[in-house]
Amino acid sequence: MYGENGYTLIKELARSEDNLPPYNAELVTHISREIKKIYDENQIDAQQSINENIEASILNTIRVRNAVTKRNVRCLMAYHFNRLKCLRTMRWEFGSILPADIKSNLSTAEIEWFSKYSRLLANYMRSIGEDGVNLSIDLKPPKALYIEVQCLVDYGKFDLNDGTTLLLKKDSRHYLPRNECEELIRQGVFKHII
Amino acid sequence: MEDLTIDDLDNISTGSDDHVQITPAEVIEMMEEAWTNEKFAPEILPNKSEIVDIILDQITTMEENIKKLSSSDFTKSIYQLEVDRLRFLVSSYLRTRLEKIETYVIHILKEEEKRVERGSEKYLTEQEFEFAKEFSFTMEQYFDKMMRFYPGVPADTWSNKIIQPNNNTFVFLKSKKRIEGVPIDEGNAESDLVDIQDGSRVIISYNSVAELVKNGDVHLI
Numbered sequence: 507m508y509g510e511n512g513y514t515l516i517k518e519l520a521r522s523e524d525n526l527p528p529y530n531a532e533l534v535t536h537i538s539r540e541i542k543k544i545y546d547e548n549q550i551d552a553q554q555s556i557n558e559n560i561e562a563s564i565l566n567t568i569r570v571r572n573a574v575t576k577r578n579v580r581c582l583m584a585y586h587f588n589r590l591k592c593l594r595t596m597r598w599e600f601g602s603i604l605p606a607d608i609k610s611n612l613s614t615a616e617i618e619w620f621s622k623y624s625r626l627l628a629n630y631m632r633s634i635g636e637d638g639v640n641l642s643i644d645l646k647p648p649k650a651l652y653i654e655v656q657c658l659v660d661y662g663k664f665d666l667n668d669g670t671t672l673l674l675k676k677d678s679r680h681y682l683p684r685n686e687c688e689e690l691i692r693q694g695v696f697k698h699i700i
Numbered sequence: 701m702e703d704l705t706i707d708d709l710d711n712i713s714t715g716s717d718d719h720v721q722i723t724p725a726e727v728i729e730m731m732e733e734a735w736t737n738e739k740f741a742p743e744i745l746p747n748k749s750e751i752v753d754i755i756l757d758q759i760t761t762m763e764e765n766i767k768k769l770s771s772s773d774f775t776k777s778i779y780q781l782e783v784d785r786l787r788f789l790v791s792s793y794l795r796t797r798l799e800k801i802e803t804y805v806i807h808i809l810k811e812e813e814k815r816v817e818r819g820s821e822k823y824l825t826e827q828e829f830e831f832a833k834e835f836s837f838t839m840e841q842y843f844d845k846m847m848r849f850y851p852g853v854p855a856d857t858w859s860n861k862i863i864q865p866n867n868n869t870f871v872f873l874k875s876k877k878r879i880e881g882v883p884i885d886e887g888n889a890e891s892d893l894v895d896i897q898d899g900s901r902v903i904i905s906y907n908s909v910a911e912l913v914k915n916g917d918v919h920l921i
Contacts, residue, residue, distance in 0.1 A: 668771075
C-alpha cells in the first residue's frame with residue numbers, strides 16, 4: 507500500500523527513544539523510489555488530462571497520488587530531522603568524538619553533519635568572553651565541590667588538575683572534585699554515588 | 701557567603717560608560733534574573749552580553765585569587781564553590797539561548813532581520829548570530845543532500861514548516877513595580893485588563909507580558 511513504508515520508518519525511530527537505531531538506508535531508498543514512481547505516473551496522467559477531456563476519475567487519482575507524495579516527503583523529512591536532533595543531544599553528552607558503536611549506526615551524511623555541528627559549537631564556545639567558555643561542562647547545578655564516585659570499568663591512570671595521578675580500577679571508590687569527573691561520569695566510566 | 705566571597709576577592713566596578721557603580725553582588729543578581737527569564741520565556745530574549753562579560757571577568761579574577769591561596773586554607777573551597785556556581789549560571793544561561801536558537805533557527809533569523817530593518821536593538825549577540833546563520837546553513841545543506849535523489853519533485857524543504865515558539869504559554873512572574881492595565885488576552889481589543897501590584901506574583905499568558913519582561917519591569921519565576 508502507498509505510504510506504508512514511510513509509516514514504518516517513523517515508527518522505527520519513535521520506538522527507540524534514547525538510542526539511535528541504525529540508519530535505514532534500504533527503506534529510505536524504497537520510499538524515495540516510491541515517491542519518484544508515483545510522481546512520474548502523476549505527470550503522465552496530468553499531461554493526458556490536459557490533452558484530452560478531463561475525466562473525473564483521473565483527477566481523483568492524481569489528487570490521491572499527490573497526497574501520498576507529500577506525505578512520503580514529510581515522513582522522510584521527519585525521520586532525518588529527528589535523527590539529527592538525537593545526534594545533537596549526543597554531541598552534548600559525548601563531546602566531539604562519538605563512540606564507535608554509535609558511529610556505525612549513522613549514514614555518511616549524518617557523520618558529516620555531526621562534525622560540522624561540532625566545529626560550529628566549538629567555534630561559538632571559543633568566541634564567548636576573552637578566552638572562551640566550555641559550555642559542555644557544568645551541566646548540572648553544583649551542590650558540593652567534591653563528589654563520591656564509583657568506578658565502573660578498568661580505566662587505568664587518570665591525572666587530576668593538581669598533578670596527582672589516580673589508578674582507576676573497577677569498583678574502586680573515589681572522592682574527587684566534581685568538575686574534573688563530570689565528563690567521565692557522562693562517558694559511563696564513573697557512577698555518581700548519592 | 702556570597703557577599704564575603706565577592707567583597708574579598710575582587711573589586712570590579714562596572715558600567716564605566718555612564719559612571720554608575722554596580723557592586724558585584726548586584727551584577728550576579730542581574731545575571732540570575734536574566735537566567736531565570738531566559739529559562740522560562742518561550743521565545744529568545746534580548747541578549748545580556750554585558751552582564752555575561754562582567755561575570756566571566758569576575759570568574760577569571762576569582763580563579764586567579766584562588767590560586768594564590770594555599771590548599772590547606774578552608775576558605776579556598778568556599779571560594780571555589782562560588783566560582784563553580786557562577787560558572788554554572790553563565791553556561792546554563794548561554795546553553796538555554798543556544799537551544800532556543802537551534803530549535804527556532806529560521807524563525808529567529810527572520811525576526812532578527814526584521815529588527816535590523818526597523819533599526820531596533822538586536823536580540824542575538826554577534827557570535828550567536830554567526831552561530832545561527834551557520835547552523836541553518838548546515839541544516840539546509842543536509843536536507844538538500846537528502847532530497848537530491850528525486851529531481852522534479854516539488855521542493856518541500858525543511859524550512860517550509862517553521863517551528864515557532866508558543867508565546868501563548870503561561871508563565872509565573874513576580875512584578876518589580878505597580879503596572880496598570882495589562883491585557884489578559886493580548887491581541888483581543890475587548891480583553892479585560894488587570895493591574896499588577898508591586899511585588900505580586902501572577903500567572904499569565906506570556907504574550908501579555910512579553911514587553912514587560914524585556915524591559916525588566918517583571919521577572920519570570
